[in-house]
Ligand SMILES: Nc1ncnc2c1ncn2[C@@H]1O[C@H](COP(=O)(O)OP(=O)(O)O)[C@@H](O)[C@H]1O
């Protein structure tokens with residue numbers, strides 16, 4: 189019965205559509221619709237707390253934001269954070285990947301342990317690091333004092349480094365997994381043949397290793413850049429953007445504008461600028477990746 | 481170039497015994513071919529000689545010097561693998577030149593040597609291409625070029641032709657001797673193809689189940705096989721191995737073939753004249769050494785033609801006597817028919833006997 193119905197042309201075509209309707213509906217109501225609504229809102233002056241009716245102000249929100257030195261400083265803070273974090277994560281991930289590429293006893297267990305930070309909820313990570321950096325009993329503080337002899341108060345003296353290290357701690361394993369996958373994909377005979385050909389290690393890397401890991405590195409960098417760019421919860425729980433605004437990245441600015449100052453229209457405009465930047469970044473990377 | 485020696489080399493992979501007490505000496509500048517069926521341990525032996533694998537026991541010597549603990553690059557080995565190993569981001573010229581980096585930095589010398597091997601292997605027209613632009617056969621030539629452009633102590637080729645189609649394989653096979661005489665190095669060449677080995681090697685080593693069964697010139701291997709496996713593995717069509725019983729009758733040794741008997745030569749007489757009892761052996765005779773006739777010649781064995789396989793300019797004729805089946809090779813095209821009764825004449829000087837228990841050759 190059912191089978192016959194399925195074969196009739198109309199049902200046959202309608203059935204897949206029928207199947208994806210719930211998913212599409214969910215996306216439309218939870219993503220697309222709020223997005224369009226927010227886009228509309230970004231042209232209005234509106235305060236969600238006061239609940240006055242929105243006043244249409246055209247591009248005023250955008251020009252206000254783009255002309256404010258404050259916002260540009262937030263951009264620079266965000267850029268610094270992303271740059272430091274992603275570069276460090278790449279280096280640490282790269283080193284870890286090479287470490288785990290050599291087969292040793294307990295390798296699997298070690299990989300599992302190293303990748304656990306990926307599984308920890310960001311808020312928990314933020315709270316952990318508050319303790320780790322604690323000026324009196326923090327582990328980090330303790331070890332730094334052991335090495336340099338100085339008691340450092342990370343969160344007030346080096347807040348940017350503090351948030352960067354936290355991100356590096358959590359996300360280097362992600363880089364590592366990608367690079368390790370690339371290393372594993374190198375045919376064994378190519379590695380052996382580079383040894384036979386007596387290539388220097390730098391040439392071995394250039395001609396054998398790099399061509400294989402390049403696409404994966406590009407992909408990992410793309411993911412990490414986009415993700416670091418929109419980091420919110422870890423930084424918010426660790427420093428709340430402070431001290432002052434030293435670690436206030438854009439996502440925190442958006443949050444504050446929207447939910448502390450309740451300048452809703454302005455916040456949505458900023459969020460849209462943010463979105464455009466992420467889309468541009470994505471395209472840039474994809475183009476780079478595709479050129480290979 | 482140096483001589484290469486393996487002394488009592490064994491290799492275990494977990495519980496698999498890949499090599500079993502292999503000892504081997506390859507002379508300086510010679511062309512040695514390691515021949516054996518797949519899985520016999522050829523690659524493992526070569527990888528141990530190259531330094532890519534460490535032996536479970538035994539040592540490796542180059543020119544009398546113990547190199548067991550040295551890496552492949554310290555041993556200065558050039559090697560061609562079963563699959564081409566070309567660096568994809570470099571073009572062919574650069575690939576070959578890269579192998580020379582450690583030897584010279586003089587651009588003129590590099591250029592000259594690359595062009596020399598390129599012409600030897602006929603790949604000049606591909607020098608500016610990248611690996612994805614040329615086909616597999618050419619790539620394998622490039623791998624060979626990359627190896628022989630160097631001045632290595634030893635050149636190892638691990639079934640370099642086995643992934644090529646027959647025609648290409650034959651062309652390259654015939655070029656290998658020329659390559660060897662130009663490069664003047666110690667060549668270790670692995671193959672599972674006996675024709676390839678017979679065609680190009682100075683010396684052949686036969687490996688089976690991790691054991692080195694025999695080392696000798698192609699002639700020796702063919703005409704004096706050390707045991708049943710070597711006899712069986714070398715020669716085409718395959719040697720006839722016939723279960724037989726020998727007995728002494730009036731000062732002549734006879735061997736049974738099916739229901740009939742053939743006489744054996746004096747070598748057999750010396751060996752068996754003391755024993756009165758019949759003795760079981762495996763009789764070996766190559767199909768080329770049996771001729772057929774319609775006349776009942778003296779000492780000929782009656783047989784029935786059971787199958788005729790044509791090779792174009794020759795025939796392989798399968799014969800039967802009782803329950804024993806053997807094959808003979810006839811040049812040209814004969815007019816024998818299936819089911820026909822014929823007489824087979826065995827060249828008694830070309831008969832081998834193997835011990836059925838140890839498989840060793842008795843004569
Ligand atoms: N890396 C390895 N791990 C486990 N077993 C291996 C390995 N390399 C080879 N062997 C085993 O050793 C034997 C010989 O293999 P190999 O030297 O590759 O033979 P061949 O080259 O003559 O075909 C085979 O039984 C193979 O399964």
Ligand SMILES: [Mg+2]
Pocket residue numbers: 519522523524639
């Ligand atoms: Mg092999």
